[in-house]
Amino acid sequence: MPELPEVETTRRGLAPHICGRPILAVRVHEPRLRWPVPSDLARLVTARPILGIDRRAKYLLLRCAEGTLLVHLGMSGSLRLDPAGATRRKHDHVEFEFAGGACLRLHDPRRFGALLWVDGEPLQHPLLARLGPEPLDGAFDGAWLYQRSHGRRAPVKAFIMDARTVAGVGNIYATEALYIAGIHPARAAGRIGARRYGRLADSIRQVLGDAIEQGGTTLRDYVNGTGAPGYFRLQLRAYGHSGGVCERCGGELRQRIIAQRSSVYCVRCQR
DNA sequence: CAACGGACCTGCCTGC
DNA sequence: TGCAGGCAGGTCCGTT
Numbered sequence: 001m002p003e004l005p006e007v008e009t010t011r012r013g014l015a016p017h018i019c020g021r022p023i024l025a026v027r028v029h030e031p032r033l034r035w036p037v038p039s040d041l042a043r044l045v046t047a048r049p050i051l052g053i054d055r056r057a058k059y060l061l062l063r064c065a066e067g068t069l070l071v072h073l074g075m076s077g078s079l080r081l082d083p084a085g086a087t088r089r090k091h092d093h094v095e096f097e098f099a100g101g102a103c104l105r106l107h108d109p110r111r112f113g114a115l116l117w118v119d120g121e122p123l124q125h126p127l128l129a130r131l132g133p134e135p136l137d138g139a140f141d142g143a144w145l146y147q148r149s150h151g152r153r154a155p156v157k158a159f160i161m162d163a164r165t166v167a168g169v170g171n172i173y174a175t176e177a178l179y180i181a182g183i184h185p186a187r188a189a190g191r192i193g194a195r196r197y198g199r200l201a202d203s204i205r206q207v208l209g210d211a212i213e214q215g216g217t218t219l220r221d222y223v224n225g226t227g228a229p230g231y232f233r234l235q236l237r238a239y240g241h242s243g244g245v246c247e248r249c250g251g252e253l254r255q256r257i258i259a260q261r262s263s264v265y266c267v268r269c270q271r
Numbered sequence: 272c273a274a275c276g277g278a279c280c281t282g283c284c285t286g287c
Numbered sequence: 288t289g290c291a292g293g294c295a296g297g298t299c300c301g302t303t
Contacts, residue, residue, distance in 0.1 A: 002296065002297090003296055003297090006296080032280095034279070034280095034297095034298085034299085058297075058298095072297080072298090073296095073297090074279095074280090074296095074297055074298085075280085075281095075295070075296060075297055075298095076280085076281075076282085076295085076296085076297095091281085108280095108281095109280075109281050109282065110279085110280045110281050110282080110295090110297095111279080111280055111281080112279065112280065112297060112298080113297090127298095127299090151273095152273080152274095153273085153274085154273075154274060154275090158274085158275095161297095161298095163298080170296060170297070171295095171296060171297085172296060173296095217296080219295085219296065220282090220283085220295085220296090239296095259274095259275090260275080260276075262294080262295085
């Protein structure tokens with residue numbers, strides 16, 4: 001479900017409602033996520049507030065006084081703030097209850113997500129320490145991509161989805177950015193020039209930024225932390241349009257597995 | 272180091 | 288209506 005824009009939308013939706021409010025109770029109904037949910041989670045966070053919510057790649061960092069809750073939503077996860085009285089649903093694995101009865105619930109049917117506790121500086125955690133630049137940061141640009149791509153024979157789509165290259169570019173937005181930049185997703189990363197990488201970096205920034213503005217992409221039932229769907233799906237030009245016609249050149253949009261992931265591209269104008 | 276395949280799960284859709 | 292098979296927005300880890 002969630003790529004970077006959906007995670008960021010969740011962060012923005014939740015922060016004003018939960019930051020600074022003490023957690024009254026924590027309930028773990030299903031600890032078997034990607035890694036086991038800490039058995040002493042309740043002891044770690046009960047009676048303490050979440051001080052702030054940050055994001056790094058697709059991880060949410062819920063900052064507490066003595067450490068950080070690291071949350072990843074995997075393929076099917078969502079965080080939802082329910083008003084008092086709303087009942088728990090199937091696949092709501094962890095609940096954080098606040099004063100007044102509102103309840104933050106981690107919902108994740110496929111359980112590819114994670115909820116971890118990190119002592120100390122979370123950015124030094126092994127899961128985060130080696131991530132590449134944030135795509136919406138100034139440190140990310142075409143020069144960075146070009147320099148990192150030297151000698152790489154893997155498809156450029158795999159290259160930009162590698163979190164060490166740039167953090168948080170998933171299958172939908174990699175597909176869209178390559179479409180916008182006019183680059184064929186299967187082209188070897190090391191065989192693309194600096195100018196084209198400049199365009200690709202711009203496309204990545206543009207597509208992620210626009211998607212965040214639209215509240216993310218709702219495919220199945222994604223909603224942000226406060227229940228609103230995202231509208232970026234309406235602006236997808238390649239993803240989900242296989243068999244259709246390219247808006248730019250009239251060519252055929254074709255679907256194919258590239259680097260183990262389903263990809264859509266225009267057979268005529270992506271080179 | 273780079274590249275690749277497998278692993279972890281449930282739900283939903285298609286076709287027989 | 289039932290069932291098998293394929294597919295899905297992620298990413299870590301082990302092997303080559």
